[in-house]
Structure formats: structure tokens, C-alpha cells
Amino acid sequence: MGTAVFKNVGRDGIPGFALLCISSLTVLIIILIIAFTAFNGMGILEETGLTDFLFGTDWSPSSGEYGALPMITGTILVTLGAMVFAFPLGLGAAVYISEIASPGMRGILKPLCEIFSGIPSVVYGFFGLVVLVPLLSDLLPEQIMFGSSWLAGSILLGIMALPTVISVSEDAIHSVPGSYREASLALGATRWETISRIVVPAAVSGISSALILGIGRAIGETMAVMMVTGNATIIPDPLWNVFSLISTMTGILALEMPEVVVGSMHYSALFMLGLVLMVMVLMVNMASRSIVNRTRRKFGYGDEKDGLWKRMTGGADIMPANMRVFIERNRGTLLESGLYILTFVGLWMFSSLLFGDVEGLILAALGVALVHSIRRLTGSVDSTCRQRMAETALKGIMVLVMGILVVILGYILIRGLPALDWEFLTAAPTDGGKTGGIMPAIVGTLELLAGTAAIALPLGLLTGIYLAEYAKDTHVTRIIREAIDILNGTPSIVFGLFGLSFLVMFMGFGYSMIAGWFALAFMILPVVIRTTEEAIRTVPNELREASRALGATKWQTIVKVVVPAAMGGITTGSILSLGRAAGETAPIMFTAVVAFQPHLAGSVFEPVMALPYHLYYLAAEVPGATDMQFGCAAVLLIIVLLMFGAASLIRNHYNRKVKW
Numbered sequence: 001m002g003t004a005v006f007k008n009v010g011r012d013g014i015p016g017f018a019l020l021c022i023s024s025l026t027v028l029i030i031i032l033i034i035a036f037t038a039f040n041g042m043g044i045l046e047e048t049g050l051t052d053f054l055f056g057t058d059w060s061p062s063s064g065e066y067g068a069l070p071m072i073t074g075t076i077l078v079t080l081g082a083m084v085f086a087f088p089l090g091l092g093a094a095v096y097i098s099e100i101a102s103p104g105m106r107g108i109l110k111p112l113c114e115i116f117s118g119i120p121s122v123v124y125g126f127f128g129l130v131v132l133v134p135l136l137s138d139l140l141p142e143q144i145m146f147g148s149s150w151l152a153g154s155i156l157l158g159i160m161a162l163p164t165v166i167s168v169s170e171d172a173i174h175s176v177p178g179s180y181r182e183a184s185l186a187l188g189a190t191r192w193e194t195i196s197r198i199v200v201p202a203a204v205s206g207i208s209s210a211l212i213l214g215i216g217r218a219i220g221e222t223m224a225v226m227m228v229t230g231n232a233t234i235i236p237d238p239l240w241n242v243f244s245l246i247s248t249m250t251g252i253l254a255l256e257m258p259e260v261v262v263g264s265m266h267y268s269a270l271f272m273l274g275l276v277l278m279v280m281v282l283m284v285n286m287a288s289r290s291i292v293n294r295t296r297r298k299f300g301y302g303d304e305k306d307g308l309w310k311r312m313t314g315g316a317d318i319m320p321a322n323m324r325v326f327i328e329r330n331r332g333t334l335l336e337s338g339l340y341i342l343t344f345v346g347l348w349m350f351s352s353l354l355f356g357d358v359e360g361l362i363l364a365a366l367g368v369a370l371v372h373s374i375r376r377l378t379g380s381v382d383s384t385c386r387q388r389m390a391e392t393a394l395k396g397i398m399v400l401v402m403g404i405l406v407v408i409l410g411y412i413l414i415r416g417l418p419a420l421d422w423e424f425l426t427a428a429p430t431d432g433g434k435t436g437g438i439m440p441a442i443v444g445t446l447e448l449l450a451g452t453a454a455i456a457l458p459l460g461l462l463t464g465i466y467l468a469e470y471a472k473d474t475h476v477t478r479i480i481r482e483a484i485d486i487l488n489g490t491p492s493i494v495f496g497l498f499g500l501s502f503l504v505m506f507m508g509f510g511y512s513m514i515a516g517w518f519a520l521a522f523m524i525l526p527v528v529i530r531t532t533e534e535a536i537r538t539v540p541n542e543l544r545e546a547s548r549a550l551g552a553t554k555w556q557t558i559v560k561v562v563v564p565a566a567m568g569g570i571t572t573g574s575i576l577s578l579g580r581a582a583g584e585t586a587p588i589m590f591t592a593v594v595a596f597q598p599h600l601a602g603s604v605f606e607p608v609m610a611l612p613y614h615l616y617y618l619a620a621e622v623p624g625a626t627d628m629q630f631g632c633a634a635v636l637l638i639i640v641l642l643m644f645g646a647a648s649l650i651r652n653h654y655n656r657k658v659k660w
Contacts, residue, residue: 015470015554015555015558016466016470016554019462019463019465019466019470020466020470020476022459022462022463022466023462023463023466023467023471023480024476024480025459025463026463026480026483026484026487026525026526026529027479027480027483029483029487029522029525030483030486030487030490032498032502033278033487033490033494033495033498033522034275034278036498036501036502036506037271037274037275037278037494037497037498037501038271038275039501040267040268040271040497040501041268041269041270041271041272041273041274041275042268042272043265043267043268044066044265044268044269044271044272045272047066047265047268048066052067053066053067053068053269053272054068054069054072054276055067055069056068056069057069057070057235059071059233059247059252060233061256061260061265061266061269064265066265066266066269068249068269068272068273068276069235070233070234070235070247071233071247071248071249071251071252071273072249072276073235073239074150074229074235074246074247074248074249075219075248075249075250075277075280077150077154077236077239077246078150078153078154078157078218078225078229078246078248079154079157079215079218079219080154081150081151081153081154081155081157081158081242082153082154082155082156082157082158082160082161082214082218083158083161083211083214083215083218084154084158084346085154085155085158085159086157086158086159086161086162086165086214087165087211087214088397089158089162089165089397089400089401090161090162090164090165090166090169090210090214090401091165091169091207091210092393092394092397092398093113093162093166093170093394093397093398093401094165094166094167094169094170094173094207094210095169095173095195095200095394096109096394096395096397096398097109097110097113097166097170097398098170098173098174099173099191099195099199100391100394100395101398109398109402110166110167110170111648112402112405113162113163113166113167113401113405114163114167114644115163115405115409115641115644116159116160116162116163116405117163117164117167118576118579118580118583118640118641118643118644119408119409119583119637119640120582120583120584120585120612120636120637120640121160121221121222121223121224121583121584121585122223122224122227122583122585122612122613122615122616122636123408123412123583123615123633123636123637124156124159124160124223124224124408125156125223125224125225125226125227125228125616125619126227126412126615126616126619126629126633127156127408127411127412128152128155128156128224128227128228129227129228129619130619130629131411132152132155132156132228133147133148133149133152133228134147136149136151136152140243143243143353143354144243146230146245147230148228148229148230148231148245149228149229149230149242149243149244149245149246150229150236150241150242150243150244150245150246151242151243152228152229153224153225153228153229153246153248154242156224156225156228157218157221157224157225158218159404159408160217160218160221160224161214161215161217161218162401162404164210164213164214164217165210165211165213165214166210166401167210168206168207168209168210168213169203169206169207169210171206172203172205172206172207172209172210173199173200173203173206173207175203175206176198176199176202176203180198180199180202181194181198181199184197184198190383190384190386190387191387192383192386192387192390192391193383193387195390196390212284212285212287213284213285215284216281216284216285216489219277219280219281219284219491220250220277220281220490220491220492220493221250222250222251222253222254222491222492222493222585222586223254223585223586223612223616225248225250225251226248226250226251226254226255227616227619227620229245229246229247229248229251230245230246230247231245231247231251231252231255232244232245232246232247233247233252234246234247240349240350240353241353242350242353243353249273249274249276249277250277250491250493250586252270252273253270253273253274253277253493253496253497254493254586254589256270257270257496257497257500257590258589258590262505270497271497271501274493274494274497277491277493277494278490278491278494281489281490281491282486282489284489285485285486285488285489336375339371340368340371340372343364343367343368343371344364344365344367344368345364347360347363347364347367347368348360348361348363348364351363351364409637412630412633412634412637413634413637413638415630415634416630416631416632416633416634416635416637417634418627419627419628419630419631419634420631420634420635423436423437424437424438424631425437425438425439425442425635426439427439428440428598428599429441429596429598429614429628430598432596432622433595433596433614433617433618433622433625433628434622434624434625434628435625435628436598438609438611438614438628438631438632438635440597440598440599440600440608440609441609441610441611441614441632442611442635443600443608444513444593444600444601444608444609444610444611445582445610445611445612445636445639447513447601447608448513448516448517448520448581448588448592448608448610449578449581449582451513451514451516451517451521451604452516452517452520452521452524452578452581453574453578454517455517455518455521456520456521456522456524456525456528456577457528457574459521459525459528460524460525460527460528460529460532460574460577461528461532461563461570463480463484463525463529463532464528464529464530464531464532464533464535464536464570465532465536465558465563467480467481467529467533468532468533468536468537469536469554469558469562484526484529484530485526487522487525487526488526488527488530490523491586492523492584492586492587493586493587495519495520495522495523495586495587496519496586496587496588496589496590496591497590498519498522499515499516499518499519499587499590499591499592500590500591503515503518503519503591504590504591509591509605510605511591511592511593511594511607512591512592512604512605512606512607513592513601513603513604513605513606513607513608514604514605515591515592516587516588516591516592516593516608516610517592517604519587519588519591519592520581520584520587520588523581523584523587524577524578524580524581527573527576527577527580528573528574528577530573531569531570531572531573531574531576531577532566532569532570532573534569534573535566535567535568535569535570535572535573536562536563536566536569536570538566538569539561539562539565539566543561543562543565544557544561544562547560547561567654568650568651568654569651569654571647571650572647572648572650572651572654575643575644575646575647575650576643576644576647578643579640579643579644579647582611582612582636582639582640582643583612583636583640584612585610585612585613585616588610588612588613589613592607592608592610593607593608593609593610593613593614594607594608594609595609595613595614595617595621596609596617597609611632611635611636611639612636614632615629615632615633615636618632
């Protein structure tokens with residue numbers, strides 16, 4: 001019997017050790033990304049120094065000037081503008097979905113909002129280039145003289161950040177215990193008073209996390225912002241001039257890296273710019289995780305470990321006690337004053353750009369007076385009327401959000417579907433892409449997806465199994481989880497930089513399909529891991545216990561019972577991650593794709609065409625190819641939406657099938 005027990009332990013221990021080794025690959029990947037990015041970027045610091053690089057205002061590689069401040073400033077400004085657009089709309093839509101809409105309507109609206117995240121960024125950029133930029137130029141011909149602008153970039157990024165803000169905010173609001181609502185209603189409050197004074201304040205940490213995650217999403221965006229901001233390495237004058245051309249770190253990386261001389265100071269400066277971008281996004285994601293953990297602890301089911309700040313300060317409060325008491329007593333007045341100040345400053349900055357400083361001050365004062373009057377008016381009506389007004393406003397926000405989705409999808413498909421015929425889908429491009437078809441780009445996209453799936457799905461599945469079934473709370477496990485979080489927050493263009501330096505050059509793959517496979521696989525790996533782990537954790541322990549009681553080993557239980565039971569969530573997560581890979585441009589533009597190639601790749605060591613990059617090439621470099629542009633955008637959009645639709649059907653099928 002002792003021998004049998006020893007054998008059983010060995011049979012359980014060997015798979016666990018093997019899975020640990022596989023899971024540790026995530027740590028190796030993030031170490032390699034940081035190491036290769038930093039190593040290639042150190043040359044510029046030896047030449048200019050860190051201070052001159054970060055705070056220099058001139059970026060002119062031809063003259064040997066490498067000041068990154070214009071791109072850093074542009075990234076921050078365009079992100080702030082995006083959040084001004086996305087956060088109010090996203091929060092309003094989230095409140096409507098969670099608190100106003102019926103359960104059936106909620107089941108429809110939330111998946112529809114998530115379609116936003118399935119639209120490839122290059123399609124957003126194309127829409128911005130052909131619709132948003134001309135529209136703003138027509139509306140503001142004297143202010144937006146060059147078409148592209150900071151305003152266009154912020155609006156487009158705001159639309160792209162909406163699904164993140166809506167989804168995370170809705171989850172936070174929906175997770176507020178029902179007892180909070182019941183107690184408020186029992187005391188005579190209306191539903192709107194309950195929402196505005198109880199539910200939303202209780203979910204403020206999660207809502208803050210939604211804002212920060214939206215910021216992280218906007219900072220790391222590449223193709224869309226590059227196509228509509230003008231990419232001028234200047235700081236707006238004045239700083240709030242939303243009509244100015246602007247550049248971002250991701251845009252400059254995407255524009256200049258393909259033309260740079262390897263090993264030059266320019267090359268080193270671009271890698272250092274990528275490292276700065278990675279640090280910025282990492283700081284944003286760390287702030288988000290801290291807020292999420294605080295929210296979970298608030299509701300009693302989070303990690304009770306001390307946070308970083310508490311470990312550093314011993315729990316000391318940086319705010320004096322009397323100040324904290326003052327803020328608590330006067331919170332309403334302070335919030336109202338802050339609202340008026342922000343309204344005044346925002347209106348003055350914008351109107352001064354249109355009419356001048358004096359006129360801007362007058363209009364800002366009138367705007368504050370109008371806001372005050374509206375608040376007084378709404379305060380004077382009865383609570384039932386206020387509730388109807390609030391519900392009408394939230395419904396209007398929801399209609400606006402859905403309208404944006406319909407306009408983007410409808411415009412691309414209506415203009416693109418007529419261009420789709422047999423020749424377009426099966427012929428190779430001719431005349432530099434102006435005529436012919438897009439068959440090599442379609443096949444290349446599918447080949448990239450197949451190779452990405454072959455690498456990422458097994459690694460992600462096995463790592464997810466390890467974290468859900470074998471991992472203990474040890475230093476090793478915490479390091480692995482930290483590496484997965486960092487990998488998940490890494491901007492897509494950084495994977496392109498890493499692919500160029502490590503896969504293309506160091507490993508000797510060259511610009512090739514296989515280099516693109518690994519770059520995309522590393523990018524989607526954390527998503528596959530997380531969805532797999534979450535799906536496995538939803539399987540009831542009773543199934544595991546029953547299997548073990550029948551004599552199965554832990555590994556046999558996992559393979560034959562747990563994984564099949566969790567297959568719905570695993571499959572859904574895998575399809576969604578591959579759908580993201582299908583629409584990505586930045587990771588493959590430095591590793592795998594070429595703009596024009598009228599034939600298929602002969603081996604995995606040759607470059608390919610791909611729909612996302614081909615669409616960018618047609619939009620930016622091939623004027624007059626309107627039908628080709630819209631046809632390519634429609635095909636890419638259809639492929640991605642079909643993948644998201646398949647994931648939704650699979651999820652619904654398994655949700656109906658599962659009985660626990």
C-alpha cells in the first residue's frame with residue numbers, strides 16, 4: 001500500500017513540476033522583452049543622458065536631436081482628451097446597463113458594447129481618416145487647417161476606450177451587494193437616489209479602475225492614433241490647443257522604426273522610447289490593480305495582504321486627521337465647487353481657441369451659470385421627476401453609444417461590401433495595390449492566426465491549469481502571476497520592437513511568418529492564461545472529489561473531468577484572443593509582413609501579407625484606391641466579428657448546458 005501511495009504521489013507530482021516549468025516561460029518572456037528593449041536603448045543615454053532625452057523638446061534624427069518630450073506630452077494629452085470623451089459616456093452607459101435596463105436587455109447590450117473591443121484598431125484608424133478627420137475639417141475649417149489633429153486623435157481613442165470603461169464600470173456597479181439597494185429603497189429613497197447616492201459611491205473604486213484601465217488602453221494604442229493626429233513632433237501652443245497637430249510615442253515608433261538604420265543612435269532612441277512607453281503603461285496598470293484589490297477587500301472577498309503603500313509607510317495616513325474630517329464634512333460642497341471650476345476652466349480653454357481670451361472668459365462664466373441653473377432646476381423638482389429625467393438622460397447616452405457602433409460598422413460594411421466579388425477575394429494585388437484582389441493578405445492573415453494558435457493556446461492552457469490546480473501561494477507563483485500581469489499590460493508595439501530585436505535579428509528568423517507567430521503568441525498568451533484559469537476555477541470541487549474518490553489521479557481528473565467541464569470558457573477565451581491577434585498591426589509590422597507581395601509565402605521563413613497592415617498601406621500610401629480600401633476593411637472586420645460571434649455562441653451554448 002505504501003508503494004502505491006508513493007507511486008500516486010509521483011504521478012501527481014511530475015505533471016505539476018512540468019507545468020511549473022512551462023508556466024515559468026512567462027517570466028522568461030518578460031525578462032527578455034525588458035532586457036532586449038533596454039539593451040538596444042542604452043546607447044542613446046550614453047550619447048544624450050536620461051534627462052536630455054526625457055525633457056528635450058527637439059526630435060530631429062537627421063540633426064542628431066533626440067528629445068522625447070513632444071511625444072511624451074502628446075501621448076499624455078491625447079489620452080486625457082480621450083478620457084474626457086470616454087469616461088462620462090462609458091459611466092452613463094454602465095449605469096444604464098447595470099441598474100436601469102431589464103435583465104434581458106442587459107444580456108443584449110453588454111455583448112453589443114463588447115463588440116467595440118473586437119473592431120481592429122486599424123479599422124478605427126481608417127474610419128477616422130476617411131470620416132472623422134474630414135468632418136472636423138468641415139466643422140472647424142479655420143482651426144483645423146491640416147485635417148489631422150489632437151482633437152481627432154482624442155475622439156477616436158475615446159471611442160476605442162469605451163468598451164473598457166463600460167465593461168469594468170458595469171462589473172463594479174453590478175457587484176455592489178443587493179442589500180445596499182434594498183436598505184436604501186426601504187428607507188424611502190427612489191431608485192435614482194439609490195443609484196446616485198449609494199450604488200455608484202460604493203463602486204467608486206471599481207469605476208476608478210475602469211478609468212485607469214481606459215487610460216492604459218489609450219496610451220498603448222498605435223495605428224488609430226498614428227493615422228489621425230498628424231505625427232508632428234511639436235508641443236501644442238498653447239498646451240490646450242486641441243486643434244494642433246500632435247505626435248505620440250507609439251505613432252513615432254510605428255512611423256520611423258521601419259526606415260531606421262539598425263545600431264544607429266536613431267535606432268537606440270526609438271527603443272528607449274519604447275521602454276519609456278512600457279514603464280508608463282506598467283505604472284498605470286499597477287495603479288489599476290491596487291484599486292481593484294482595494295475594492296475586493298472592501299466587499300470582503302479580496303486579498304487581505306497589505307498593499308505596497310502600507311508596507312512602505314507602516315499604514316501611516318499621509319493626510320492629517322483634521323483635514324480628513326473637514327473633507328468628510330464638506331464633501332458635497334467640495335465636489336460642487338470642483339465641478340464648477342472644471343467647467344469654467346474647460347470652457348475657457350476651448351472657447352479661447354475659437355474666439356479669443358476675453359470672449360472665452362465670458363462664455364466660460366455663462367457656461368458655469370448655466371450648469372448652476374440646471375442643478376438648481378433639477379433640485380427644485382420632485383424626486384419622481386428627477387428619476388425620470390435621469391433615466392431619460394442615461395437612455396440617451398446608451399443610444400449615443402450604440403449609435404457610434406452602428407455608424408462605424410455600418411459605414412465600413414455599406415461602403416465595403418459592394419467591392420467584394422470573387423476576383424477581389426481570390427486574385428493577387430496589382431499596380432501597387434490599386435487594382436486586383438487581396439487573396440495573399442487573407443491567406444497570410446489566416447496563416448499567422450494558425451501559427452499563433454499553435455504556440456499560444458497550448459502554453460496558455462497548460463499555464464492556466466497550473467495556476468488553477470497546482471499553484472500554491474509561494475514566491476515562485478507570485479513571480480509568475482506578476483510576469484503575466486506585466487505581459488498583459490505591455491503595449492502591442494513593444495512586442496513588435498522585441499520581435500525585431502530578438503526574433504528577427506538575434507534568433508535569425510528575419511522578416512518572416514514564424515517571427516510574426518511568436519510575436520503575436522507572446523501578446524495574446526496572458527489572455528489565454530487568464531481565461532483558462534478562470535474557466536477552470538468555475539468547475540465545482542465536487543466533480544474533482546468524485547473523480548478522485550473513484551481512484552483517478554489528480555492529473556487524470558484534470559484531463560478527463562475538469563478541462564472538459566471548463567471547455568466552454570477555454571474555447572471562448574481562445575477565440576477572443578485570436579480575434580484580437582487577427583486585427584493587430586503593430587506586433588507584425590516589424591517582424592512578419594510586407595506591404596505588397598503578389599504571391600503566397602513559400603515557407604515559414606518568408607514574409608507574408610496581412611489584412612491589417614495591407615489596410616494601413618492602402619489608406620496611407622495608395623491614394624485613389626477607395627474600393628480596395630473599403631473592401632479590405634470590410635473583409636478584416638467580417639473575419640474578426642465572425643470570430644467574436646462564434647465565441648459568443650459557444651459561451652451561450654455552454655452556459656445553457658452547464659447545470660452548476
